[in-house]
Amino acid sequence: MEETLVKYKHCGQKIYVFSDRVRVCPICRHTVSFGLLDAPVVVPAPFTNGHRVACAFTIGSALGPAHLGEWSDSELHVGISNSAGLVFSYTLAGVRQDATGWERSVCIQLVPPCRPALEESWDAEIQRFSLRPEWSSERFEEQREFGSCCYGFALSFINHIRSLDNKAGLSRDEFTRRLVSPHMSSVSRYIQVHRAVSQQGFFIHPSEEQQELGIHPP
Numbered sequence: 122m123e124e125t126l127v128k129y130k131h132c133g134q135k136i137y138v139f140s141d142r143v144r145v146c147p148i149c150r151h152t153v154s155f156g157l158l159d160a161p162v163v164v165p166a167p168f169t170n171g172h173r174v175a176c177a178f179t180i181g182s183a184l185g186p187a188h189l190g191e192w193s194d195s196e197l198h199v200g201i202s203n204s205a206g207l208v209f210s211y212t213l214a215g216v217r218q219d220a221t222g223w224e225r226s227v228c229i230q231l232v233p234p235c236r237p238a239l240e241e242s243w244d245a246e247i248q249r250f251s252l253r254p255e256w257s258s259e260r261f262e263e264q265r266e267f268g269s270c271c272y273g274f275a276l277s278f279i280n281h282i283r284s285l286d287n288k289a290g291l292s293r294d295e296f297t298r299r300l301v302s303p304h305m306s307s308v309s310r311y312i313q314v315h316r317a318v319s320q321q322g323f324f325i326h327p328s329e330e331q332q333e334l335g336i337h338p339p
């Protein structure tokens with residue numbers, strides 16, 4: 122997914138292509154030229170370097186960013202970054218601390234910037250929390266039975282920080298619905314458009330009327 126996705130309007134439609142393919146409109150087949158105000162716009166990739174986002178909930182996939190679209194996908198792996206970009210995650214081997222490997226991730230920053238005291242306690246707490254016996258490699262299978270593992274580790278840590286702040290814990294459903302799902306649905310949309318452009322060279326966004334009628338342009 123290295124290509125840059127851009128969008129522009131032609132023939133009254135929103136057209137998505139890779140940046141090196143903006144020459145011929147896929148609808149009218151005419152060579153396109155743009156003025157200053159209608160030049161193609163880059164569609165930013167929703168992935169960031171997880172080692173550069175401090176104190177975040179970080180979602181990665183061992184198979185690469187194209188596999189981040191399905192939240193239910195069992196290939197997803199989640200972790201917590203500290204202020205130095207070290208990503209802590211719970212695996213079969215216990216809690217790992219990765220300085221590399223999360224370069225193309227979905228990152229949800231949890232500590233607002235300019236809260237140095239909170240960052241400091243976040244860093245100390247994640248170190249301590251990782252050493253708790255419930256996150257040992259021996260307990261992995263047991264945690265898996267509760268459906269927790271990496272997600273359970275990350276959410277338990279977030280709830281631990283919330284409890285230090287006298288805030289109630291979030292259930293897995295609540296956390297997923299409030300924080301994760303909105304991010305993941307935009308990631309899914311980006312991946313779908315990217316996939317369509319890879320396969321057919323372009324993607325035409327259905328106009329609102331067409332969406333309502335369930336009509337999708339060829």
Ligand SMILES: [Zn+2]
Nearest residue numbers: 131132146149
């Ligand atoms: Zn056209």
